Amino acid sequence: MRLPRFFGKKRGHRRTGSQAWGSAGEAIFYALLVAAALCFAGLLLTGVVGLDPEAVGLPWAGWWLWIFTALIPGALLAFGGAGLVRTLRGWDKSEERRAAAETLAELLEPVGHGSGSPRELPGVPTCDDLVNSPGTILRYRLPIESPESWQLLGIGLFAALWNAVLAVLAVTAGLDLLGGRVEPVLLALLVPFLAVGIGGIVVFVRRLFLTTAVGTTQVEISDHPLLPGANYDVLLAQGGAGAVALLRLTLEMEESAAFRQGTDTRTERVVVWREVVKEWRDVRISPGVRFEAHATITIPRDAMHSFVSEHNAVRWRIVVHGRPERRAPFERMFPLVVHPLPPDIGGGRPEFAWMEERRR
Amino acid sequence: MTDGEDGCGTTRLGAPKVGVHFDHPDRTYAPQDSLTAAYEVEGVAVADIRAIERSVVWYTEGKGEEDLGVHHFDRLEGAAALRAALPAGSVSLRLPPSPLSYEGVVVKIRWCVRIRLFFTAGRDYVSEHVFDLGDVPPSRGTVERLA
Numbered sequence: 025m026r027l028p029r030f031f032g033k034k035r036g037h038r039r040t041g042s043q044a045w046g047s048a049g050e051a052i053f054y055a056l057l058v059a060a061a062l063c064f065a066g067l068l069l070t071g072v073v074g075l076d077p078e079a080v081g082l083p084w085a086g087w088w089l090w091i092f093t094a095l096i097p098g099a100l101l102a103f104g105g106a107g108l109v110r111t112l113r114g115w116d117k118s119e120e121r122r123a124a125a126e127t128l129a130e131l132l133e134p135v136g137h138g139s140g141s142p143r144e145l146p147g148v149p150t151c152d153d154l155v156n157s158p159g160t161i162l163r164y165r166l167p168i169e170s171p172e173s174w175q176l177l178g179i180g181l182f183a184a185l186w187n188a189v190l191a192v193l194a195v196t197a198g199l200d201l202l203g204g205r206v207e208p209v210l211l212a213l214l215v216p217f218l219a220v221g222i223g224g225i226v227v228f229v230r231r232l233f234l235t236t237a238v239g240t241t242q243v244e245i246s247d248h249p250l251l252p253g254a255n256y257d258v259l260l261a262q263g264g265a266g267a268v269a270l271l272r273l274t275l276e277m278e279e280s281a282a283f284r285q286g287t288d289t290r291t292e293r294v295v296v297w298r299e300v301v302k303e304w305r306d307v308r309i310s311p312g313v314r315f316e317a318h319a320t321i322t323i324p325r326d327a328m329h330s331f332v333s334e335h336n337a338v339r340w341r342i343v344v345h346g347r348p349e350r351r352a353p354f355e356r357m358f359p360l361v362v363h364p365l366p367p368d369i370g371g372g373r374p375e376f377a378w379m380e381e382r383r384r
Numbered sequence: 385m386t387d388g389e390d391g392c393g394t395t396r397l398g399a400p401k402v403g404v405h406f407d408h409p410d411r412t413y414a415p416q417d418s419l420t421a422a423y424e425v426e427g428v429a430v431a432d433i434r435a436i437e438r439s440v441v442w443y444t445e446g447k448g449e450e451d452l453g454v455h456h457f458d459r460l461e462g463a464a465a466l467r468a469a470l471p472a473g474s475v476s477l478r479l480p481p482s483p484l485s486y487e488g489v490v491v492k493i494r495w496c497v498r499i500r501l502f503f504t505a506g507r508d509y510v511s512e513h514v515f516d517l518g519d520v521p522p523s524r525g526t527v528e529r530l531a
């Protein structure tokens with residue numbers, strides 16, 4: 025019996041390095057974590073490491089100190105134990121066997137009952153969250169996926185957290201001053217902290233004003249999920265007040281791939297197909313009366329369906345791009361789910377007559 | 385007949401060669417079609433093999449980490465089972481409706497039949513034979529790269 029090789033080489037996109045050594049390394053790492061946890065717990069239980077609340081200056085802590093201290097070996101034991109079990113369960117198993125074990129329940133299910141569940145359409149995302157809101161005119165109102173909202177939330181959180189830290193520092197410095205002590209380092213730190221804190225609030229308020237001033241955008245659609253080759257009515261409704269130089273409705277498909285680069289996980293997103301469905305120029309929106317317009321979108325016959333796996337995705341969406349006359353442009357996204365065409369589709373539906381032709 | 389590629393922690397013990405013959409000569413299948421793949425293992429004695437795994441899987445390729453989905457998997461071990469499956473055998477199944485094969489810019493989805501041989505010496509050898517599910521044309525390229 026030969027030992028596994030330490031080093032392998034790349035053959036095309038695949039590595040030929042030894043999985044056995046990799047698994048052994050993982051197992052040793054997790055085993056060390058478990059051992060460290062057990063040692064730590066043993067030291068605590070035998071009293072070698074003393075936990076005297078009086079000695080550490082926390083006489084009120086009592087059992088709470090014990091519980092808090094037990095968190096460290098507990099976390100090590102849970103993390104190491106789970107990793108060790110996972111590594112040992114996957115030992116000497118091919119990647120197909122491991123993946124098959126994970127999806128065994130799905131494989132045992134018969135195909136072809138109902139429609140739209142992930143088990144019946146592997147790799148296709150469900151659209152339950154996209155069809156639970158009825159539209160006012162068309163069948164469904166699509167949920168909005170606005171990058172501006174996430175940016176606003178991020179800036180708001182940053183401003184709140186930063187100013188909370190600033191408040192703590194300011195109170196500490198104030199108490200020191202009242203007590204007659206001057207901490208020059210703390211006071212020097214407060215100045216740049218205060219500048220960043222005020223800047224965060226200003227940016228947040230400005231963003232909030234810009235985001236809310238534009239008014240809400242709503243998109244409704246006549247059916248969902250979508251199928252290649254079919255047409256769908258779309259209603260665009262834009263609220264707010266004032267003039268919008270341009271409103272553009274586009275349909276696009278995006279690929280995204282998450283990958284590790286060093287210790288970071290990065291995601292690359294690429295739009296690979298885009299169609300301008302309709303544009304409206306010089307739109308005047310009155311307060312209380314939203315702008316409404318209809319359009320028809322068509323998913324190309326040979327389009328790739330929506331696809332989501334752990335690290336990769338193909339996503340469809342409607343994008344509304346607006347350019348108000350006196351404000352910053354905005355972009356709002358409305359996700360769609362496109363299913364692959366069922367092989368038996370056609371009979372009686374004129375929009376799928378081309379499928380019948382293709383089959384013949 | 386197609387020659388497979390090896391990889392994934394494998395080695396060429398005794399230089400095995402696995403040929404796979406698909407019942408669709410163009411190796412293109414419609415969703416939910418039935419697929420039959422006949423395979424033949426050459427260049428290795430059956431006595432040197434302790435197990436064989438036959439699977440039909442899809443996996444992603446491209447810039448992202450690889451994702452794998454198993455549609456069909458069986459593992460045969462033991463003398464009687466191996467005698468029936470080696471040196472030649474076949475895999476028959478009904479394909480699922482998705483995911484369809486796709487050649488995108490940063491995401492690619494491939495379907496394949498994998499024959500994995502486990503040798504008594506401890507090593508394994510995998511042979512992979514790609515086929516297409518559906519006929520989605522390749523992506524035409526990047527329209528916009530998003531931040």
